[in-house]
Amino acid sequence: MKKSIKKLISVIAATVAVGSMLVGCGGSTSSSGSSKGGDVTLTYAIWDKNQEPGMRAMADAFEKKNPGIKVNVEVTAWDQYWTKLDAAASGGSLPDVFWMHPNQAARYASNSVLLDITDKIKSSSLVSLDKFPKDLVKVYENDGKNYAIPKDFDTIGLWYNKTLFDEAGVAYPTDKWTWDDLLNASKKLTNAEKGIYGFGAPMDLQQGFDNFIFQNGGQVLSDDKTKSGFDTKAVKDTMQWYIDLSLKEKVSPTQNQFSENTYTAFFESGKTAMGLFGSWMLSEFGANEYVAKNCDVAVLPQGKQRATIYNGLGNAIAANTTHKEEAWKFVEYLGSEEANKIQAESGVAIPAYEGTTDAWMKTQTKFNSKVYAEMLAYAKINPYSKETDKWQTAEKEALLKAFTGEASVSDACDEAAKKVNEILATEK
């Protein structure tokens, strides 16, 4: 019976899939048929439901300027987005325009799934890559060619719970804070009886130790992306300090606790007084009553130098789209100052276009979110290579032993470096 139900479900799923494919075919033929009359429908695939209204507003403005081109904004949740895009790329049925993520960009670009838009950008009067953060433009380059135009950026900030700070009589974080200030405040905030911790230090790269590695002058990957930096002293010292927060100083829940309850849940329920969170959390925190009422965000404390991790999405075109010109027109428009202003006013993501962040700051009323945009001045790009997912997984697996105290931090870092180097060697 279990089998037959499974089979029944799979048969239904297959029918639906085939059916929708047929519908899809019908749709595309009709659009290409009518394109003779001048009407083209582009599909714009994105993964963030929160950003849909903003994207729609940009598409509307574009449609007004370009009669005859229609844009369908299609939202697929992050979890399915890449599976779907991977399958579509293998089957040659990609959406015309879609969001790209730095972790995936090199893989897509080097397999000629994305359209090379280098020349188009050069001859464009609307778009200039100088207006975008330099490293972010580089993320979407492959062999010196451009494959996407940056859309937005995100940085990491220090969130704190004002109520818990007041109760413990600790002053709120300032932009002068150092690592020691963070640790001292965390010690005062930690209340073992109530189960409250001063800080959340989970095993997380972007919203965790990577920020501190850069602040300590270390590197996650070497500049030419052939070596891991985890066997260097700067990284090992950082990791020792970071892991001590939970294991030695006990001002943070341990990784064991984080694997049962996410560190976001810890912060949202007032069990950790501080934590690092990316700017993409703003909409979730704004919607959370407790956080909106009790918490705020500040710049990251500084180590030897100031640093935060930044990252950003890009708009890319499928290499095999039948509407190359129209798709480029749309992406060109998305990369223009005007479109970035519309994106800024939607207030969800920080636009990547230079000078449009002020408009975004004006939309931020709940939290001191402007720190996210300000930190871009000294932000480091999130470490990436062609196989980012692979080495990140290997790195985390090796470091887990240090986070649980099974292995010394130094040994775990050496192991992580070895594993990452092996993966980087296969990339080339």
Added chain:
Amino acid sequence: MISKNESIAEMPKNKNITTKKKISKSTLNEWKWAYIMIFPTFIGLMVLNIIPAIQTLFLSFEKAGAFGKSTWVGLDNYKKLFQDAAVMRAVFNTLEYAIISVPAIVILSLIVAVLLNKKVKGTTIYRTIYFLPMVAAPAAIAMVWRWLFNSQYGLINYVLSIIGINGPKWITDPNVAIISIAIVGIWSAIGYNMVLLLAGLQEIPKDYYEAASIDGASPLRQFFTITIPLVSPTMFFVVVTSVISAFQVFDVIFMMIDKTSTALESTQSLVYLFYKYSFVLNDKGYGSAIVMLLLAIIMIVTVIQVKCQKKWVNY
């Protein structure tokens, strides 16, 4: 009538041909309909099961590049497979899970089936309750259990703390986690197997029990000498399917054990590793090799079971 006479007259000459023709006509018709009737299932089986299985076999000899561009590497994936400590650990974990869960599933569902086979008030309600886990979505079940198992805020440890027991870290302690997973697996499988066994029990004629009680056999004796042997064909089916689904355990692990959990190494099953390599790390070739290893293990175990059934199954 005339035609009948004619055919009779002709019979000695080409008897073979006519009979052949006659049979083949009706049989052909029957065959035609049979084929038409099984065609949808056949297509479904081919497209959804058999073709993908063959493709997986081919994929396991390839190094998967991005977007379906693969290169033939022969036995490289298999060589890597047998040197990979994580895979060997996963084989051990999978076997451990099967050894813990299958006997418990079979014994408990048999006990429940026997109890529900009695004429008690409200059997339908009990049957429904036991079958409910089967109807609920596995992912939802795992999420609820994950909350129950939470070592700090979970209900189970709260109840244990009331009676003065310091509960274990159910899903993060490497030694306990596999048992926690088995508990969920057993809990959700009992209902389904109970229904199967119940059907088997109801086929046993009541006379046997009457005769046995007249002869003075105790209920326990009746259970072992009448119930068990007569329900053994159903039990065989239950054992075989339980073993196979135990080897394929994935969803509970995936939902309950966090990717950064310390217990993952000691709980990840072969299917979990297959998922990790094929869909997280995009190494579909190696993932396929892992799933081929699983297929081989399941086939060997099932063949052994079929061979051994003569010893204990009474048809």
